[in-house]
Amino acid sequence: DVKVTQSSRYLVKRTGEKVFLECVQDMDHENMFWYRQDPGLGLRLIYFSYDVKMKEKGDIPEGYSVSREKKERFSLILESASTNQTSMYLCASSLLGDRAYEQYFGPGTRLTVT
Amino acid sequence: QKEVEQDPGPLSVPEGAIVSLNCTYSNSAFQYFMWYRQYSRKGPELLMYTYSSGNKEDGRFTAQVDKSSKYISLFIRDSQPSDSATYLCAGDLLYNQGGKLIFGQGTELSVKP
Numbered sequence: 001d002v003k004v005t006q007s008s009r010y011l012v013k014r015t016g017e018k019v020f021l022e023c024v025q026d027m028d029h030e031n032m033f034w035y036r037q038d039p040g041l042g043l044r045l046i047y048f049s050y051d052v053k054m055k056e057k058g059d060i061p062e063g064y065s066v067s068r069e070k071k072e073r074f075s076l077i078l079e080s081a082s083t084n085q086t087s088m089y090l091c092a093s094s095l096l097g098d099r100a101y102e103q104y105f106g107p108g109t110r111l112t113v114t
Numbered sequence: 115q116k117e118v119e120q121d122p123g124p125l126s127v128p129e130g131a132i133v134s135l136n137c138t139y140s141n142s143a144f145q146y147f148m149w150y151r152q153y154s155r156k157g158p159e160l161l162m163y164t165y166s167s168g169n170k171e172d173g174r175f176t177a178q179v180d181k182s183s184k185y186i187s188l189f190i191r192d193s194q195p196s197d198s199a200t201y202l203c204a205g206d207l208l209y210n211q212g213g214k215l216i217f218g219q220g221t222e223l224s225v226k227p
Binding site: 041042043045048058090092100102106108 | 120122146148150155156157158159160163202204206208213214215217218219220
């Protein structure tokens with residue numbers, strides 16, 4: 001069974017802390033994605049990666065960075081967390097090529113920054 | 115203007131009703147059009163996809179794309195309480211080495227028994 005796992009379901013951090021969100025997929029997918037989901041704004045793409053050590057900015061990369069050292073693992077880093085980064089964070093993965101439209105999502109991490 | 119616009123609802127219907135969910139989009143480069151379904155406290159999952167214009171049917175669900183008017187629709191026949199979820203439409207900006215999906219805001223649907 002296809003699986004995308006995220007390191008935490010709920011996380012509470014203080015303003016200014018460095019935050020790491022980890023995502024692991026077991027499907028040997030080339031593509032991996034980080035989104036945030038906010039009421040009224042839907043899913044917004046932060047960063048994505050189509051290969052190890054490759055990364056591309058999504059629509060809202062400011063305040064975030066990513067790391068992909070292994071094919072199955074994609075990390076999202078908040079260098080200095082701020083209250084406006086309180087959100088639901090979703091990781092996803094997909095194949096390249098003809099099936100790239102089919103993304104598999106993890107359960108999400110609800111991050112609260114106080 | 116967002117590239118994919120979707121009425122967030124919420125939409126509440128009685129069991130057995132026909133549900134129509136709609137999106138408009140602005141990017142002519144989209145080739146694939148998707149509907150994802152997201153249950154409460156879960157990640158989205160792909161429900162249906164359509165390549166270019168036309169209809170696609172899968173059981174009680176029909177996806178429809180009209181590229182001339184840039185309109186995406188999902189119809190649910192004989193709706194069930196288990197259909198209660200948020201439905202997200204999406205278009206693609208995919209290329210050989212990756213690419214991305216552009217999602218609408220999502221429509222929250224509630225089907226009452």
